[in-house]
Amino acid sequence: MLHEADPAEAIEQLYAQGVTDGLPVVPPTRARVRVFVEASGRPADELIARLPPNFGRATIEKIAINAVLAGCRPEYMPVVIAGVEAICEEAFDLHGVAATTHFASPLAIINGPIRKELEINSGANVFGQGWRANATIGRALRLIMVNLGGARPGVISMSTLGHPGRYTYCIGENEEESPWEPLHVERGFAPGESTIAVFAGEAPHGVYDHRSRGAPQILASIAGSLAVISNYRSTGWGDTLIVLSPEHARTIAGDGWDKPRIRQWLWERLQKPVRELVPDAECGEGLPEKVLARYADPAREETLIPKFRAPENLIVVVAGGTAGRFSAVIPGWTFPGGSQLVIRKIQR
C-alpha cells in the first residue's frame, strides 16, 4: 500500500480504505511494524489464529500492523496477541459476537503484574478515557476483528445499536483494592502471572447505592439492576459481569461475604415464578412456548425460574476508584450456546 508521506493525508487515505474505526490512526510504516514484531519476540509470519467470521489470518505481523494503527506501544504486543488467542477460543464464539444484531463487544479485563508495567488503568475512571494502554489495546482488538475477521459495521457486523465500547473496551482489575482473589487466581492462574480475559459485553450499567451499609443491602441494589438486563422477563441468561467498586467490595467483604456466597445469594434472589413470565398484552417477551407447555396453567404457576443459568455465570471483579459507592453490571451475549468469558495467560 502506497500513501502520501504527509501523515494527515495518510490518515485520510487509511480512513477511505475502511481499515479504521473512524478515528485517526497511526500509519503502519514498515519500520514501525518491524519494531512491534521485534517487541513480540516471535516470528512475523507465525500464525496465531484465523479470525471468524471471514477467517482472516492473524499472523504476528498482521496483529502488529493493527496494533500500530490503534496507537499501541510496542510493549503492548504480548497483551494484544493473548487477546486475539482469547477471542478466537471456541467458547467465546467470535463468529456470533462479531456478526450479531446485539450490542456486545469484547471487554478485555487484565490481571496480574503487567497492569503496573504497562500502566493499565484499574482505578478511577476505569471504563473512561485517559490511559493509553486501555485506550489502544481494546482498540487494537476491535481493528483486528474488522480488518482480519471481516466484522465491518453494517456489512458483517450487524449490531442494531452497538455501543461506545466498540471503539475500545479494556480495563484492569483493581487487585490492590479487592478484598478477594482476583479473577485470574479464581480461574487457576498464579497471582504473579498476567492474564487477559475477554467478555462479550454490553455497555456498563451503573448501580448507585450510597446509603446501604451491609452486604445484603448493597447486593439487593445490584440484584435490582441484574433483574432487568436484556428484558425484565428474560431468563436462562449466562455469563454476566458485576464490577464492584472498591467501596462496595469493602463493605460486602466486611460482613464476611466471599465471591461464591455473593454469586449464590444473587442467583437465588433472581428468580421469578412462571406466572410473572407469561408473554401477555403488557409485554410480549417471557418464557418460550415450549417451556410454558410444561405447565397446566402457566398464569397461576408458582414454579421459580432463575434469571441466570447458574451462580457461576455471575462473574465478580473489583475495579474503579477508591471514592464512590457506584458499581456496574454488564450484560453479556449469552444465549445458550453463546459467548462465555475466556481467559488466557499473557506470554512474555
Added chain:
Amino acid sequence: MVVEYLDPTDAVIVTRTMAVRPASLEGKVVALLDISKPQGNHFLDRVEELLRERARPKAILRRTKPTFAKPAPEDLRAELLAEADLVIEALAD
C-alpha cells in the same frame, strides 16, 4: 513523495462462486433450515405450505440448527449437502 504502509487486512482473496440456481423446484428435495430463533417455525410452516401449493418438490426436509448463535455444525451441513438439492434458511424473531 510516497511511502509504503503495510496492509492491516488479510488481502488474500478467496474466490467463491454461487451454486447453480434451479429453474424449477419440481422434483427437487428442498430443506427448510430453522436457525432456532423464536417464531422461525411459524415462518417455515407457511413457506412449506406455499411450496406444497405452488411447486411440486419431491420432498421437503425440516432441519434445525442447535443454536442461532453459532454456524451450523459440520454434520448438519454434510447432511444437507447429501440429502437436499437446495436449502431455504429462515431467520425470525
